[in-house]
Structure formats: C-alpha cells, structure tokens
Amino acid sequence: MELQPLFNYINQFVQLTPEDESILAAKVKIRKYLKGQFVVQNGDICKYENFVLSGCLKTFYIDNDGQEHIAMFAIENWWTADMSSFITQTPADYNIQCLENTVLAQIYYEDLEQFYIQIPKLERFFRIIIQKAYISSQKRVISNFSLPAKERYLQFREKYPQIEQRVPQYMIASYLGITKEFLSKIRSQLIVE
Amino acid sequence: MELQPLFNYINQFVQLTPEDESILAAKVKIRKYLKGQFVVQNGDICKYENFVLSGCLKTFYIDNDGQEHIAMFAIENWWTADMSSFITQTPADYNIQCLENTVLAQIYYEDLEQFYIQIPKLERFFRIIIQKAYISSQKRVISNFSLPAKERYLQFREKYPQIEQRVPQYMIASYLGITKEFLSKIRSQLIVE
Numbered sequence: 001m002e003l004q005p006l007f008n009y010i011n012q013f014v015q016l017t018p019e020d021e022s023i024l025a026a027k028v029k030i031r032k033y034l035k036g037q038f039v040v041q042n043g044d045i046c047k048y049e050n051f052v053l054s055g056c057l058k059t060f061y062i063d064n065d066g067q068e069h070i071a072m073f074a075i076e077n078w079w080t081a082d083m084s085s086f087i088t089q090t091p092a093d094y095n096i097q098c099l100e101n102t103v104l105a106q107i108y109y110e111d112l113e114q115f116y117i118q119i120p121k122l123e124r125f126f127r128i129i130i131q132k133a134y135i136s137s138q139k140r141v142i143s144n145f146s147l148p149a150k151e152r153y154l155q156f157r158e159k160y161p162q163i164e165q166r167v168p169q170y171m172i173a174s175y176l177g178i179t180k181e182f183l184s185k186i187r188s189q190l191i192v193e
Numbered sequence: 194m195e196l197q198p199l200f201n202y203i204n205q206f207v208q209l210t211p212e213d214e215s216i217l218a219a220k221v222k223i224r225k226y227l228k229g230q231f232v233v234q235n236g237d238i239c240k241y242e243n244f245v246l247s248g249c250l251k252t253f254y255i256d257n258d259g260q261e262h263i264a265m266f267a268i269e270n271w272w273t274a275d276m277s278s279f280i281t282q283t284p285a286d287y288n289i290q291c292l293e294n295t296v297l298a299q300i301y302y303e304d305l306e307q308f309y310i311q312i313p314k315l316e317r318f319f320r321i322i323i324q325k326a327y328i329s330s331q332k333r334v335i336s337n338f339s340l341p342a343k344e345r346y347l348q349f350r351e352k353y354p355q356i357e358q359r360v361p362q363y364m365i366a367s368y369l370g371i372t373k374e375f376l377s378k379i380r381s382q383l384i385v386e
Contacts, residue, residue, distance in 0.1 A: 124309065142254055
C-alpha cells in the first residue's frame with residue numbers, strides 16, 4: 001500500500017482507524033515528479049500539502065537581486081508546502097523544486113478542510129505538525145543571529161545527516177546564508193581539526 | 194467577566210458552549226504585570242501560553258554581542274509565548290517583557306493538554322492560531338530578505354498601527370533589523386514626501 005508511510009507517520013501522533021485510512025486513501029493523490037520539476041512556483045497558489053514518500057526537495061525564494069535563498073529541504077517522511085499560500089489560497093512567495101526524482105502524497109486544500117470534519121483527530125495531528133514547523137523556524141532565526149557559520153553548519157550536519165549527503169554543497173551554503181567558498185573553507189578547517 | 198475578551202476571540206474560530214467556558218474559567222489564570230516585568234526570561238521554562246487582556250509586550254533575544262533583537266510585539270487580543278519552550282517545556286531562547294502595565298490570561302501547559310481532551314474543538318482553534326503565527330513568521334523572513342527597510346517600515350505601520358503609537362522608535366528599529374538612526378532618516382524622508 002503506497003500510502004502506508006503516511007499512515008505510519010500520522011499514527012505516531014493520533015490513532016487512525018481502518019475507516020479513517022479509507023477516507024484518506026480515497027482522496028490523497030500520489031504524484032511522481034522528475035528531478036528539476038516544480039511542485040510550487042512563486043506566484044502560483046500552493047494547492048496541496050505534500051508528504052514526501054521518496055525523493056528530496058528544496059524550498060527557496062528569489063530576492064530582488066535574483067539571488068536564491070533556500071529556506072528548507074525535505075526528504076522522506078517530511079511535509080512540504082508554501083504554508084502561507086496553502087492556508088490562505090493566495091499566490092506563493094516560495095518555490096518548491098525536486099532535487100531528485102520524487103514521489104509525493106498530496107492533500108488538496110478542500111480535501112483537508114473536509115478531512116478535519118470527517119476525521120477530527122487530524123486537527124490534533126496538524127496542530128502538532130504545524131507547532132513543530134513553527135518551532136523549527138523560530139530556532140532557525142535565533143541560530144542565524146546568534147551562532148557563527150561554523151556552528152550552524154555543524155548543527156545542520158548533526159540534525160540532518162541524510163540531507164548533507166544528498167544535496168550539493170552550494171545549496172547547503174545557501175541554506176546557511178553563506179557563500180559556497182566560505183562553506184568550503186569551514187569544511188577544510190573541520191577536516192584538519 | 195474578565196475572561197470575556199478571550200472567549201470572544203476563541204468564538205471567532207470555534208463555538209464555545211457555556212460549559213466549555215466554565216471549564217476554561219476554572220483553570221485560566223489572570224495575572225497582572227507592571228511595566229518592565231518579565232513574563233518569560235531566557236533560560237527559564239515558558240510555563241504558560243498568554244492571551245493579552247490589556248497592555249503591550251515585546252519578545253526579544255540577546256545575541257552573543259549582547260545586542261537585543263525584537264522578534265515580536267503583542268497587544269490586546271494577541272497571544273504571546275516562547276512557543277518552542279512552552280511546547281517542549283525546555284528553557285526559553287526568548288525574553289518576554291511588559292512595555293506597559295499588562296494583564297494576561299495565562300494557560301498552563303498541563304491545563305492546555307487537559308483542555309485538548311475536555312474541549313476537543315480547541316485543537317482546531319490552536320491549529321488555526323499556530324498556522325497564523327507560522328505564516329506571519331515566514332512572511333517576515335521573506336520581507337527581511339527581499340524588501341528594503343523603508344518598505345518594511347511602511348508595511349509595519351500599515352499592519353500594526355496601534356503598536357507604532359505605543360512603542361518607542363528604537364524598539365521598532367530593532368524589530369525591523371535596522372539602527373534607530375536609520376529609522377529616523379526613513380521617517381524624515383516620509384514626512385518630506
């Protein structure tokens with residue numbers, strides 16, 4: 001059953017009954033993307049909340065100078081969306097692009113609103129998931145202001161060892177808010193230490 | 194009834210019954226703070242989620258150089274907490290301090306967990322509230338990167354006209370991530386225009 005990883009994930013927080021799973025399975029779409037394809041593009045409306053069944057994605061925005069800033073990555077068992085666009089159904093600020101061939105379980109906005117009514121425990125589930133996302137974004141703001149780049153890189157490696165291995169270095173530099181040359185210097189120093 | 198503004202606020206999103214209100218009233222604490230007092234201090238655990246009945250607060254952190262960075266303000270009908278500390282019951286990164294004499298409705302962590310069981314519609318309420326907080330923090334990251342300081346200031350004034358009037362300019366500068374001299378320059382330019 002292709003959606004099993006999604007059910008397993010949700011079951012960590014609330015207990016889905018077989019009936020709940022059927023309701024979800026009838027509506028949740030599985031969609032395959034090739035490396036390089038976009039799940040959301042800046043200016044479009046983010047129509048679905050995405051659970052990663054396999055693959056790897058980056059969420060980024062382009063500043064006024066055309067520079068790309070990576071806000072987050074996502075791999076298996078992560079959720080990814082432009083949350084603001086999804087919740088308010090207004091144009092997205094962010095782009096979400098596949099860094100590998102990727103398979104997503106997609107929940108459409110209207111279906112999710114319906115799920116909240118049919119499976120009220122999903123209110124709890126998404127409340128907890130969004131709390132986690134919010135906490136993680138707050139922690140990131142703090143560490144961007146208060147930790148030197150080397151510490152931020154070490155934290156990233158420790159927290160997301162799988163992403164470090166799957167994503168090019170220049171994207172990790174963008175995520176950390178430093179140049180790829182500076183990241184390369186930090187990495188050489190760490191090898192010597 | 195002192196908690197009426199809290200009930201009115203919640204009723205915008207879910208419908209509380211008189212029984213729900215009694216359950217809340219039995220546990221939600223009302224606490225008065227003087228200007229200058231701290232609701233949360235960095236390193237302590239944030240024990241309660243706070244709804245502002247009256248007053249004004251700032252949430253800030255201190256970087257390694259001892260510099261204060263204001264992450265958010267809160268006035269009547271806003272929620273304020275170090276969400277990460279509150280949810281995980283671990284030491285806070287942020288400080289929350291009263292800028293005026295302030296009255297808060299405080300929900301203790303254990304009580305909130307109990308409320309979710311006794312009043313399941315509060316799952317929906319807090320899911321929506323946390324979504325809003327998350328969206329607003331994401332929008333702020335984007336505008337910090339992509340908008341010039343003058344635009345950020347105009348956005349702030351438009352979005353939070355009441356805060357602009359109640360908070361000293363140097364704190365608004367800190368919130369915008371600029372010096373108070375630069376904010377003062379922006380303001381003089383705007384008067385001329």
